[in-house]
Amino acid sequence: MEIVFQLLLDALLLSGFYTVLSVGFSLMWGVTGIINLAYGSFIILGAYLSYMIYMAGFDVLLFLPLIFILGFLLGLFFQALFVNRLMGYEPFTILVLTFGFDVVITNLLNLIFKADIRSISLPFENFSLFIADLILPLNRLLVFFFSLISLFALYTFLRYSWTGRAIRAVSLDPVGAQLCGIKPKRVFMISTGIAIGLALFSGGFYAMLQGFTPFESGWLTIRAFLICVIAGLGSVSGLAFGSFILSLFEVFSGFYLGEDWKDVVSLMLLIAFLTIRPRGLFGIRYHEKG
Amino acid sequence: MHTKGKFSVRCIKLITMRYIIFLLLTLLGLVGAQEVIKFGAAVSLTGKLAKEGQLLKSGYELWKEKVNEQGGIKVGDRHYKVDIVYYDDQSDPTTTARLVERLIVQDGIRFILGPYGSAQVFAAAPIVEKYGALMVQAGGASSDIYEKGYKNIFGLYTIAPNYGRDLVELATTLDRNLKTIAIVYEKDIFAQDAAQGAYEHAQKKGLKVVLFEGYPKEAQDLSSLIQKVRLQRPDIIIGSGHFADSVLLVKQLKQFRVNPKFLGLTVGPALPAFVKSLGEDAEGIFGPVQWSPALNYKDPVFGNTQNFVKLYRERFKEDPEYHVAGAVAAGIVFQKAIEKAKSLEVPKVREALTKNKVETLFGPVGFDSTGKINTKPMAIIQIQNGRQITVYPMKEAEPIYPKPLWK
Amino acid sequence: MRKADLILLFLILLLFVLPLQINPYWLRLLTAFIFLSCLSYSHNLLFHFLGYPAFGGVAFFGFGAYTFSILYNHSTPLLLSLLLGGVSSLILSLLISPILMRLKSHYFAIATLAFQLCLMELAQNLEITGGTKGIAFNLPEYSNLIAFYSFLTLLLTLLMLTLFLDRSRLGLTMKAIREDETTALSVGINAVLYRSIAFMVMAFFLGLTGGVFSFWNAYVDASTLFNPMLSVKTFFILTLSLSLPTYGPLLWSFFFEMLFELLWSKFLMLHGLLLGIAIVLLILFFPRGVVWKRS
Numbered sequence: 006m007e008i009v010f011q012l013l014l015d016a017l018l019l020s021g022f023y024t025v026l027s028v029g030f031s032l033m034w035g036v037t038g039i040i041n042l043a044y045g046s047f048i049i050l051g052a053y054l055s056y057m058i059y060m061a062g063f064d065v066l067l068f069l070p071l072i073f074i075l076g077f078l079l080g081l082f083f084q085a086l087f088v089n090r091l092m093g094y095e096p097f098t099i100l101v102l103t104f105g106f107d108v109v110i111t112n113l114l115n116l117i118f119k120a121d122i123r124s125i126s127l128p129f130e131n132f133s134l135f136i137a138d139l140i141l142p143l144n145r146l147l148v149f150f151f152s153l154i155s156l157f158a159l160y161t162f163l164r165y166s167w168t169g170r171a172i173r174a175v176s177l178d179p180v181g182a183q184l185c186g187i188k189p190k191r192v193f194m195i196s197t198g199i200a201i202g203l204a205l206f207s208g209g210f211y212a213m214l215q216g217f218t219p220f221e222s223g224w225l226t227i228r229a230f231l232i233c234v235i236a237g238l239g240s241v242s243g244l245a246f247g248s249f250i251l252s253l254f255e256v257f258s259g260f261y262l263g264e265d266w267k268d269v270v271s272l273m274l275l276i277a278f279l280t281i282r283p284r285g286l287f288g289i290r291y292h293e294k295g
Numbered sequence: 296m297h298t299k300g301k302f303s304v305r306c307i308k309l310i311t312m313r314y315i316i317f318l319l320l321t322l323l324g325l326v327g328a329q330e331v332i333k334f335g336a337a338v339s340l341t342g343k344l345a346k347e348g349q350l351l352k353s354g355y356e357l358w359k360e361k362v363n364e365q366g367g368i369k370v371g372d373r374h375y376k377v378d379i380v381y382y383d384d385q386s387d388p389t390t391t392a393r394l395v396e397r398l399i400v401q402d403g404i405r406f407i408l409g410p411y412g413s414a415q416v417f418a419a420a421p422i423v424e425k426y427g428a429l430m431v432q433a434g435g436a437s438s439d440i441y442e443k444g445y446k447n448i449f450g451l452y453t454i455a456p457n458y459g460r461d462l463v464e465l466a467t468t469l470d471r472n473l474k475t476i477a478i479v480y481e482k483d484i485f486a487q488d489a490a491q492g493a494y495e496h497a498q499k500k501g502l503k504v505v506l507f508e509g510y511p512k513e514a515q516d517l518s519s520l521i522q523k524v525r526l527q528r529p530d531i532i533i534g535s536g537h538f539a540d541s542v543l544l545v546k547q548l549k550q551f552r553v554n555p556k557f558l559g560l561t562v563g564p565a566l567p568a569f570v571k572s573l574g575e576d577a578e579g580i581f582g583p584v585q586w587s588p589a590l591n592y593k594d595p596v597f598g599n600t601q602n603f604v605k606l607y608r609e610r611f612k613e614d615p616e617y618h619v620a621g622a623v624a625a626g627i628v629f630q631k632a633i634e635k636a637k638s639l640e641v642p643k644v645r646e647a648l649t650k651n652k653v654e655t656l657f658g659p660v661g662f663d664s665t666g667k668i669n670t671k672p673m674a675i676i677q678i679q680n681g682r683q684i685t686v687y688p689m690k691e692a693e694p695i696y697p698k699p700l701w702k
Numbered sequence: 703m704r705k706a707d708l709i710l711l712f713l714i715l716l717l718f719v720l721p722l723q724i725n726p727y728w729l730r731l732l733t734a735f736i737f738l739s740c741l742s743y744s745h746n747l748l749f750h751f752l753g754y755p756a757f758g759g760v761a762f763f764g765f766g767a768y769t770f771s772i773l774y775n776h777s778t779p780l781l782l783s784l785l786l787g788g789v790s791s792l793i794l795s796l797l798i799s800p801i802l803m804r805l806k807s808h809y810f811a812i813a814t815l816a817f818q819l820c821l822m823e824l825a826q827n828l829e830i831t832g833g834t835k836g837i838a839f840n841l842p843e844y845s846n847l848i849a850f851y852s853f854l855t856l857l858l859t860l861l862m863l864t865l866f867l868d869r870s871r872l873g874l875t876m877k878a879i880r881e882d883e884t885t886a887l888s889v890g891i892n893a894v895l896y897r898s899i900a901f902m903v904m905a906f907f908l909g910l911t912g913g914v915f916s917f918w919n920a921y922v923d924a925s926t927l928f929n930p931m932l933s934v935k936t937f938f939i940l941t942l943s944l945s946l947p948t949y950g951p952l953l954w955s956f957f958f959e960m961l962f963e964l965l966w967s968k969f970l971m972l973h974g975l976l977l978g979i980a981i982v983l984l985i986l987f988f989p990r991g992v993v994w995k996r997s
Contacts, residue, residue, distance in 0.1 A: 087982070
């Protein structure tokens with residue numbers, strides 16, 4: 006049936022965005038071992054920042070790199086001021102901290118922007134490309150395209166740059182890395198910086214895809230977490246695959262079971278993976294704490 | 296030292312002066328103070344239902360101003376000014392319940408002006424009933440509200456199934472050859488009720504329901520659903536939801552180039568913001584309304600409907616729509632009941648509400664034993680050249696049919 | 703029994719008499735505090751004694767609440783509905799226990815949370831749970847008093863259970879498992895069995911709490927009954943109580959609820975933000991829980 010092709014296409018386009026969404030989360034988890042429950046709220050923060058740029062009349066796409074840098078600085082602060090202090094305690098404590106931040110950021114955004122639904126209307130948003138009988142909404146195509154570019158940039162950075170290699174070293178073996186002269190604390194700060202930068206960055210994409218309110222952070226964090234669980238920590242390509250799996254499940258269950266069953270299916274997928282294969286499909290490092 | 300001494304004496308003088316002024320003002324205040332009746336309203340000023348909620352608030356405010364202008368509410372031979380306390384429930388029913396409880400328990404208010412949204416009314420009702428307060432609402436149409444046996448809840452909206460039913464009826468009247476219908480609805484107490492009304496009537500009329508499916512309340516993307524609709528190519532599409540999802544639905548129907556012959560949306564077309572958001576994409580869409588500014592009823596506060604419409608046009612530069620009118624009427628209904636009961640006690644006012652029939656700008660208002668209004672019909676409007684034109688049951692103009700294709 | 707325990711029990715018995723004198727506002731506040739304590743102590747049965755943080759414990763709270771609501775709305779007597787609410791949660795925990803018990807504490811925590819959210823979505827989709835419109839009750843005002851006393855009874859039971867476990871050999875065994883499971887296993891203690899039983903007892907109490915909560919609120923829906931904020935509040939209190947596990951939850955629930963209520967009434971718009979800031983500050987300065995004078 007032709008509808009299957011349309012659904013596959015939808016899933017593909019969506020997975021680009023989901024990969025960018027989860028990469029930051031995975032980086033932070035893989036390197037520092039922290040599950041950042043505030044991740045989703047950083048994404049929403051990025052969405053609002055892009056929205057402000059859009060309302061001021063500027064081209065959002067041009068400003069995205071700036072948003073990334075802002076996020077990077079935020080991440081540095083976040084790690085240095087808050088997380089580093091609690092690194093030695095029960096891992097549970099950091100979870101509470103990040104949750105506290107989620108509440109703070111969400112409510113701050115609610116205070117400033119109120120609970121109304123916002124979105125960025127691209128000039129061509131209501132138009133679509135038609136190939137054969139398949140529909141490619143232009144805004145999704147755009148986001149997919151830019152997601153690919155950013156992912157490629159990130160992959161190159163992690164693989165070939167000095168910092169990137171240091172990050173990978175610390176995530177694989179912190180002690181060994183230390184012996185090579187790498188300072189883990191600094192690497193932590195940089196990876197958290199990149200992670201939050203990516204979160205804000207993907208928020209810009211999110212704003213272009215659909216409407217949003219300050220209260221959506223929870224589900225975004227869950228999606229990022231779910232993709233990391235499916236894919237396992239340690240590889241960007243694994244994340245791409247994990248994202249595709251999630252978007253496949255979402256799109257197909259949304260169509261065949263109904264939009265309201267989408268989330269139930271995603272959660273059951275999460276529980277399934279947690280119980281059967283918590284390491285994920287491509288996990289390079291089984292990160293265990295405690 | 297010197298400066299210090301001077302300073303402290305001056306300080307004392309200032310403080311004493313201020314205190315005296317304060318005392319004087321208080322005394323004046325007491326003497327000149329008029330007694331006040333406080334009403335409470337927890338409305339969705341922000342969130343998904345913000346547009347509708349804000350219209351409700353402006354309606355309440357319009358009533359308050361007019362009533363106070365006319366001297367306030369008469370209870371026996373005393374006059375009471377009206378004051379309304381507002382809280383924002385952010386379009387969340389749980390918050391509505393908590394806020395209504397706060398209004399009653401903490402702020403001591405007994406008369407509650409209803410929230411917007413059937414879900415919100417449904418959440419507030421048990422709270423109002425539990426504490427023996429009174430609520431008149433013009434924000435919820437779901438029939439579920441009236442099925443719990445509450446005695447203190449009164450609603451001005453004709454119930455939800457009529458929204459769907461009337462749309463289908465109109466469609467079949469315009470074209471007897473229509474065969475297929477798709478009904479999509481927001482998973483919400485009102486929208487489902489309205490969709491059910493549409494479904495049942497469609498079957499009665501012999502239409503084939505090719506799709507009857509719901510989408511989650513917070514959905515910001517209906518692509519999968521629209522794909523399904525597109526596959527079926529239905530003649531009629533009924534979208535049952537609220538303002539925000541109506542706009543989303545139209546945008547995505549256009550995005551996926553779905554062109555039905557008849558498109559009806561339960562909430563949305565009636566609001567001025569609908570045309571503002573969609574521009575020419577709004578043309579030809581039908582929407583049921585609880586009231587239309589083309590009507591003319593007698594009204595105890597504004598004289599008649601047309602007076603109210605004129606006042607509104609002058610002030611806001613646009614026509615009023617039914618959310619505002621309903622809210623104004625809710626206030627009027629409360630006012631008349633209090634005046635009739637000659638008392639501020641809830642049981643007496645409640646009694647007056649059940650027995651009284653009042654003709655208001657919104658229409659004749661009378662309630663059955665469950666608190667449901669049973670005196671007022673509904674109408675349907677269509678967007679023609681950016682304006683809401685009543686086309687059913689009376690015609691301000693001929694309906695445009697079939698719906699123009701997306702540009 | 704130590705002196706402190708006697709004083710505490712006396713204070714609580716005092717609470718029994720208090721509500722007949724006070725106005726609805728304070729009654730609501732007290733009830734909220736006792737409710738939060740019930741949640742905390744239930745979760746603590748698994749967390750303090752066995753070291754397993756069931757982030758998604760509220761799943762059982764909500765499940766029991768729905769069972770109660772559906773039964774009560776279909777003319778089942780109050781007490782029976784409440785009891786069945788607790789029992790249904792117990793059965794649910796029995797069913798999913800085999801799946802969850804094999805997980806390590808971190809993953810266990812998150813899996814239970816995922817389970818809770820899953821139930822929330824399910825409740826929103828099914829007709830029997832009222833879908834998104836929720837379930838409403840037609841109740842009189844004195845139902846507030848009934849709810850208060852029910853919560854109080856639950857709290858007393860939980861307190862006594864906690865105190866008993868703390869002093870008993872059974873509790874010692876459990877704490878041994880918490881400290882070092884491998885060693886405990888080597889001495890022949892069946893860790894999984896203890897964990898499963900504690901899990902079920904926790905579920906039972908949470909189910910009961912859920913039923914009373916529905917009755918108290920008169921209107922419930924999925925987003926209230928499975929609200930992750932409840933989980934957060936609970937574990938926040940438990941984290942703060944790490945150094946004083948038996949009385950900590952009571953004190954911190956009280957403090958937290960008063961703080962929350964104060965913020966809500968004075969700073970309606972800001973309270974969410976202030977709450978988040980409170981959480982961040984408290985955890986930064988007291989990561990090990992607040993150290994009580996005596997310890």
